[in-house]
Amino acid sequence: MAKPTKPLYSSLDEWVDVQPLEQYEKVNPLAPIFYTDEYKDATSYFRGIVKSGEMSPRVLDLTEHIIRLNPAHYTAWQYRYRTLMSIKAPLDVELKLMDELAVKYLKTYQVWHHRRLILTETRDPQRELAFVEESLREDTKNYHTWSHRQWVLSHFNDIDLWRGELDFLDTMFNQDIRNNSAWHHRFFVVFQSGVREGEEDRERVVRRELTFTKQNISFAPNNPSAWNYLRGVLEFNKLPFSTVTTFVFPYTQPTDPEAVDLVDLDNPPPSKQAELPCPAAIEFLADIYESEGGESLLKANQLWKSLADEHDTMRKRYWEYRIKESLQKGST
Amino acid sequence: MSMYRGVATPYVHDEIYMPPLACAAHASHSLRCITGLPDSLVDVDASRLALSFYCIGSLDILDVLNEKVNMITRNEWRKWFWEQQTSGPHGSGFKPSSFMTGQGPASEFVQSPEYSCPHVIMTYTALLSLAILRDNFAGLDRRGIVAFLRGCQREDGSFRTTPQGTESDLRTVYCAFAISSMLNDWSGVDVDRAKAFIASCRTYEGGYGQEPSCEAQGGTTYTAIASLYLAPRSEGEEPLTAAEREQTIRWLSSNQDESGGFRGRTGKAADACYCFWCGAALRILGRDDLVNGLALVKFLDRCQFKFGGISKAPDEHPDPYHTYLSLAAIAMYPPPLGESGSNTSWHLAPIDPLLNATQATARWIRDHVP
Numbered sequence: 209m210a211k212p213t214k215p216l217y218s219s220l221d222e223w224v225d226v227q228p229l230e231q232y233e234k235v236n237p238l239a240p241i242f243y244t245d246e247y248k249d250a251t252s253y254f255r256g257i258v259k260s261g262e263m264s265p266r267v268l269d270l271t272e273h274i275i276r277l278n279p280a281h282y283t284a285w286q287y288r289y290r291t292l293m294s295i296k297a298p299l300d301v302e303l304k305l306m307d308e309l310a311v312k313y314l315k316t317y318q319v320w321h322h323r324r325l326i327l328t329e330t331r332d333p334q335r336e337l338a339f340v341e342e343s344l345r346e347d348t349k350n351y352h353t354w355s356h357r358q359w360v361l362s363h364f365n366d367i368d369l370w371r372g373e374l375d376f377l378d379t380m381f382n383q384d385i386r387n388n389s390a391w392h393h394r395f396f397v398v399f400q401s402g403v404r405e406g407e408e409d410r411e412r413v414v415r416r417e418l419t420f421t422k423q424n425i426s427f428a429p430n431n432p433s434a435w436n437y438l439r440g441v442l443e444f445n446k447l448p449f450s451t452v453t454t455f456v457f458p459y460t461q462p463t464d465p466e467a468v469d470l471v472d473l474d475n476p477p478p479s480k481q482a483e484l485p486c487p488a489a490i491e492f493l494a495d496i497y498e499s500e501g502g503e504s505l506l507k508a509n510q511l512w513k514s515l516a517d518e519h520d521t522m523r524k525r526y527w528e529y530r531i532k533e534s535l536q537k538g539s540t
Numbered sequence: 541m542s543m544y545r546g547v548a549t550p551y552v553h554d555e556i557y558m559p560p561l562a563c564a565a566h567a568s569h570s571l572r573c574i575t576g577l578p579d580s581l582v583d584v585d586a587s588r589l590a591l592s593f594y595c596i597g598s599l600d601i602l603d604v605l606n607e608k609v610n611m612i613t614r615n616e617w618r619k620w621f622w623e624q625q626t627s628g629p630h631g632s633g634f635k636p637s638s639f640m641t642g643q644g645p646a647s648e649f650v651q652s653p654e655y656s657c658p659h660v661i662m663t664y665t666a667l668l669s670l671a672i673l674r675d676n677f678a679g680l681d682r683r684g685i686v687a688f689l690r691g692c693q694r695e696d697g698s699f700r701t702t703p704q705g706t707e708s709d710l711r712t713v714y715c716a717f718a719i720s721s722m723l724n725d726w727s728g729v730d731v732d733r734a735k736a737f738i739a740s741c742r743t744y745e746g747g748y749g750q751e752p753s754c755e756a757q758g759g760t761t762y763t764a765i766a767s768l769y770l771a772p773r774s775e776g777e778e779p780l781t782a783a784e785r786e787q788t789i790r791w792l793s794s795n796q797d798e799s800g801g802f803r804g805r806t807g808k809a810a811d812a813c814y815c816f817w818c819g820a821a822l823r824i825l826g827r828d829d830l831v832n833g834l835a836l837v838k839f840l841d842r843c844q845f846k847f848g849g850i851s852k853a854p855d856e857h858p859d860p861y862h863t864y865l866s867l868a869a870i871a872m873y874p875p876p877l878g879e880s881g882s883n884t885s886w887h888l889a890p891i892d893p894l895l896n897a898t899q900a901t902a903r904w905i906r907d908h909v910p
Contacts, residue, residue: 229642232649235620237638238592241577241585255642258655280583283640283655286705316583321707349808351750351757358753388806392755395744400753432794433806440744522800526793526830 212246214273217253222266229255247277258287263294272305279313285322292326299330311343320352324359333364341376348380354389358396370404373397385424388433395437399444410445417441419473422455426476429459435488449496456496459489460511487519498534505538555878556834558841560885561870565848566863567604570595572848573860574617588637589624593665594860600672600898601867601888618673621666625681626651626658630691630703632684633658634666657702658688664715667722668897671905680909682723689716689728697730697737698751709750710741714763718895721770724910731771738764745806746784746791758795758804761788762817766894769824785825792818793830800835801843801853811852812843812862815869820893823872833873837886840866868896 217223230252233240243251250273257267271288274281292302306323313319327333340357344350361369374397380390398407398417407413421438425431442449455475458464463484470477478484490511497508509531516527574595577584584591596617599605605614624634635641635656642650663685670677691703692712699712713734720726740752741764747756748764765788768779780788795802795818801810802818815836822828842854843866849858850866871888892902 229650232638232641232643232647232651234643234647235623236616238574238617238620239577239584239588239595241582241588242579243582244579247579247582251639252642255640255650258640258652259642259650278582278585280586281639282586282701282705282707287655317707325706349805351755355749355751355754359751362753386807388808389755391806392743392745392749396753399744431807436745436791436806444744522796522798522832522835523793523830525832526790529827529830 212244213276214246216245216249217270218249223253226253226256226260226262228252229259231255244277247274250274250277254284254287258283263291265295265297267291268297275309279309279316279319282318285318289322289325293329299326302326303330307339310339311346314343314347314350315352317352320356323356324363327360328363331364333360333366333369336360337369337372337376341379344380348384348387349389351389354393358393361397362401367405370397370401381424385428386431386433388436391433391437395440395444399441414441414445414447418452422452422474422476425459426478429478429482429484429486429489432488435492439492449492449499453493453496456489456492459484459486460493461485485519487515490515490519494530501538505534508534555880555882556875557878557882558837558875558886561841562844562848563602563604563885566844566850566867567599567602567608567848569845569848569858569863570598570860571608585639586636587662588639589621589634589662589669590636590665591860592621593669594864596669596672597897598860598864598867600901601864601871601891603889605672614673618670618675621670621673621675622679624662624666625679626653626656627681627684628653628657630657631686631688632681633660633663633688635659636662654704657704659702660689660692660699660712660715660719661701663688664718667719667905667909668895668901671897671901671909674904675908677908682725685719685723686725686728689719692716693729693734696740697733697735699729699734710738710748710760710763710767711750713737714767717767717770722895722905722909724906726772735768735771738767742784746787755805756791758792758802758814758817758821761792762821765821765824766896770894789822789825789827789830792822792825793827796832796836799839800832800837801839802836809853810839812840812850812869813852813865815840816865816872819869819872820891820896823893828872831873834875836873837870837875840870871898 218228250270254270254274257270268288268291271284274284292299303326306319306326310319310323327336337357337360340353343353347353377390377394380387398413418441421434421441425434438452442451458477461484463482467477467480494508494511497504497511512527512530516524520527574592599608624637625632626635636659640651640656644650688703692699694700694708698708699716700706700708701712716729720729738748741748741754741760743749743756745756747761749755749757750760773779795814797803797810799810801812802814803810804814819828819831819836822831840850843850843852845851845858850863851858852862867888868891870886871891872893874886875883877883877887889898889900892899895902895905
């Protein structure tokens with residue numbers, strides 16, 4: 209059993225005026241938890257406080273204590289928030305505490321939610337993005353952490369906040385080019401959050417994104433996140449996949465030992481070490497052929513067949529489905 | 541990490557032998573958790589009802605509830621669930637447990653309606669649990685639940701977990717839709733607004749994120765797809781456009797990785813729970829034939845814990861959540877039965893993918909909840 213971190217409230221003089229309220233368990237409960245004495249004591253005092261409606265500084269101590277024992281205790285969070293508001297507690301102190309708790313309970317929904325509520329009050333997001341970057345060091349794909357960043361950016365929608373996002377993403381990509389959360393964030397920043405100052409020339413932005421994606425595919429061709437991003441950029445901007453046929457084609461071929469490393473910014477070729485052919489490129493090229501229709505359907509079918517039989521046998525059924533669907537479409 | 545590059549194997553017509561599924565051990569794991577949880581699991585204190593659903597649900601899928609639990613105990617369980625139904629100024633529903641309920645001097649309930657209020661996710665799992673226990677729902681405050689849902693919906697179409705709470709996302713939209721569908725009463729939700737919220741969670745990958753602007757994720761994609769297919773719609777109206785549907789099918793099937801399991805996000809490792817979330821979403825979309833079912837059950841086979849229960853990945857610790865969702869996935873994608881009787885242990889109770897319950901329980905709901 210965990211060692212108590214604090215003396216029991218029932219032993220403390222300063223809590224003697226609170227009537228603790230034990231948990232009701234009359235009917236045989238399902239999945240009862242064998243609580244520690246510490247948790248039992250703290251939550252009994254918490255139920256007592258909630259009953260009396262007290263909102264005071266010591267309630268902050270009590271709720272913090274409970275949260276440290278059980279960070280998913282949403283009522284403790286809720287009551288804590290109301291107490292903070294009611295006694296006008298300094299919110300910068302609260303945010304400091306949250307810096308510690310967010311990293312400690314990275315995967316708990318409530319930690320992040322509380323942080324949002326506090327920021328909505330302080331309306332001061334200046335150190336938030338640096339904080340998120342710091343906590344991403346603990347877990348570079350943490351869903352809550354990324355959501356928090358997206359919330360901060362869209363909630364405050366301040367040009368100064370947005371300005372550094374692509375540089376921030378560069379540091380994330382330098383650590384791991386396969387981090388899909390970073391790719392998703394890029395799509396959100398560049399395409400899904402409106403057009404900001406300096407980004408008005410959308411053709412230039414699309415060109416920049418295509419170049420960025422192609423470069424990264426040439427460094428690491430078997431990266432599904434980058435291929436999904438390429439699809440996303442083209443679809444969002446209503447550009448046909450055939451816009452990038454020249455780029456995609458070499459990735460569908462076996463490794464060419466004779467190839468020379470070329471510097472071609474528009475169509476960067478795979479490196480000599482690349483593991484080829486790349487299934488995602490084959491899928492991409494098949495989609496291009498399918499949209500051409502007619503004779504090209506045959507070529508699409510051959511590519512899907514090669515995925516089903518050789519390059520992506522785990523998803524054989526999916527590729528066979530694509531063949532069947534295209535034949536049906538072709539015949540109508 | 542590259543995609544699987546094995547040599548093509550022809551379809552095998554011979555029987556496929558799987559080692560038997562450890563049904564009895566998984567049932568024991570579920571029963572053990574219902575009996576009591578160690579203090580290390582104190583963080584489920586505020587969601588105990590959902591955990592109880594996973595345990596009872598596992599027994600339902602294994603079809604051993606009546607055999608392993610006698611009627612007296614089943615009645616006690618039902619009583620416990622009913623005790624979690626609570627009413628207040630914001631309507632009625634179920635709370636997670638008595639974690640905020642005090643005991644008065646005469647052992648009576650002492651609770652503040654404001655801090656012991658119903659919770660959308662608990663209400664959904666309570667209805668499922670009571671249906672598994674074949675309750676007649678005579679005690680259900682239907683009008684109160686409708687009022688409660690109405691009080692939880694926000695301007696943007698999403699739902700708060702509790703009427704005065706501030707958390708909301710796609711999971712609660714699904715629970716509100718599933719509850720409305722069970723009640724066969726949609727007057728508590730503004731369906732169009734909720735659908736607009738769902739649409740705003742769709743991402744360029746073809747999946748759905750937990751909130752607008754979030755990354756596509758298998759669990760939230762299930763809740764989005766199931767919600768759209770549960771919602772009432774006019775004749776000829778499709779929940780998704782043909783292009784959206786194909787894109788979602790593509791993304792969902794791309795999540796079955798070389799381990800045979802499904803991952804929740806592009807580039808992450810497979811996790812047993814996504815075998816259900818992605819597998820069920822594909823089934824709702826009518827494309828369960830695209831799942832490599834044999835590879836999926838072989839992955840889940842490896843996630844079984846030696847002493848019962850199923851964990852998120854091989855060599856991890858089991859929990860009721862992963863046990864339930866793995867069993868539900870196995871029920872949807874069982875390995876072929878051999879003529880010699882092989883693999884029978886892998887054939888579990890058939891699942892209704894929209895409500896996330898066995899078909900028999902879903903039928904009970906349709907007959908007794910409205």
